[in-house]
Amino acid sequence: MRLLELIGCAMLCLAVACGKAGNSPDETGMPSPPEPRTVLKPGDTIKVMTYNIHHANPPSRPGEIDVEAIAAVINRENPDIVALQEVDVRTRRSGPSLDQARTLATRTGMQVFFSKSIDYQGGEYGNAILSKLPIVQRIRHELPSAPGASVEGRSLALIAVGTDDGGFVYIGSTHLDVSDTETRNMQVDKLREVNQHLSAPFVIGGDFNAQIGSETINRFVAGEMFRTACLGSCPNTIPATSPNRAIDFIFLNQEASSVFTVLSYATVNETYASDHRPVVTELKYR
Incomplete structure (x- = not known):
């Protein structure tokens, strides 16, 4: 018994x-x-953020670096993909041992790709992309500048994530020149050239240093190659404390517009961590 x-x-x-x-x-x-997602499947919703982080220097604290504040903003919003601009990697101003891209990846539990735009103060400065989905391609494109223009080098960080049918969706992060219109126009021409070679859905976020209706943005969206994910007018993004203009955007190319439905598009009411407000959009796949 x-x-x-x-x-x-x-x-x-x-x-x-x-x-x-x-x-x-x-x-x-x-x-x-x-279980964590490994590919995009029909019905999936992803949240994409673009954020110029001002090398993690809060404008109210000149000379201070607060990577934790940037990580906190990202974690509160819980995006699937983040396009970052103005990222320091081991520079003197941020700390020769501080890789902001990898630190943010660690603090958010995401994968990362960093694209150097320039060498700066013993380190590197540029754009990065964080992703919860596995990154299956990492590509860096250098952006051009007008002959004779005294401007800072710029780049495009580009990643690919997989889809359930064996395809790819590309995500980009970029930061266009701030002072020279001819250079900005050449840079958007390069972005359009990259897009033509992809022949796939392409979502790009960044600081375009240009407003909707400007020569630069009109050139970028010409022929409906790209459209903003904005639902109605695009919300202002800078300065963070009292934004009066929109220069940070998320755009979808034609292929992305055909496979994603934009569910929402907004800025985050964050005034401390950077001089720009983050932009977030929710996209439903197919």
């Missing part, structure tokens, strides 16, 4: 253990966390 009781107890324990598999509630009554 004792033996039968032991066998019954063992079978009961096995049944309980099996009942906890998958997304069933654990002993706290909470469901298990979902």
Whole structure:
């Protein structure tokens, strides 16, 4: 009789253990966390953010570096992909041991790709992309400048994530020149050239240093190659404390517009961490 009781107890324990598999509630009554996504599938919704982080220097604290503040903004919004601009990697001003791109990846639990725009103060400065989805391609494109123009080098960070049908969706992060219109126009021409070679959905976020209706943006969207993800007028993004103009955007190319539905588009009411407000959009795949 004792033996039968032991066998019954063992079978009961096995049944309980099996009942906890998958997304069933654990002993706290909470469901298990979902498995991380490895590819985009029809019906998936992703949140994309673009954020000029001002090398993690809060404008109210000249000379101070607060990477934790940037990470906190990202974590509060919980995006799937983040296009970052003005990122320092081991520069003297931010700290020769501080890689802001990798530090933000660690603090947010995301993968990262950094694209150097210039060498700066013993380190590098440029754009980065954070992604919860596995990054399957990492590409850097150098952007041109007008002959004779005294401007800072710029680049495009480009990644690809996989889709359930074996294809790719490309995500870009860029920062166009601030002072020279001819250079900006050449840079958007380069972005359009990159897009033509991709022949795939392409979502790009960045600081375009130009407003909707400007020569630069009109040139970028010509022929409906790109459109903003804005629903109505695009919200102002700079200065963060009291924004009076929009220069930070998320754009979709024609292929992206055909596979994504824009569910929302807004700025984040964040005034401390950077001189720009982040922009976020929610996109539903197919």
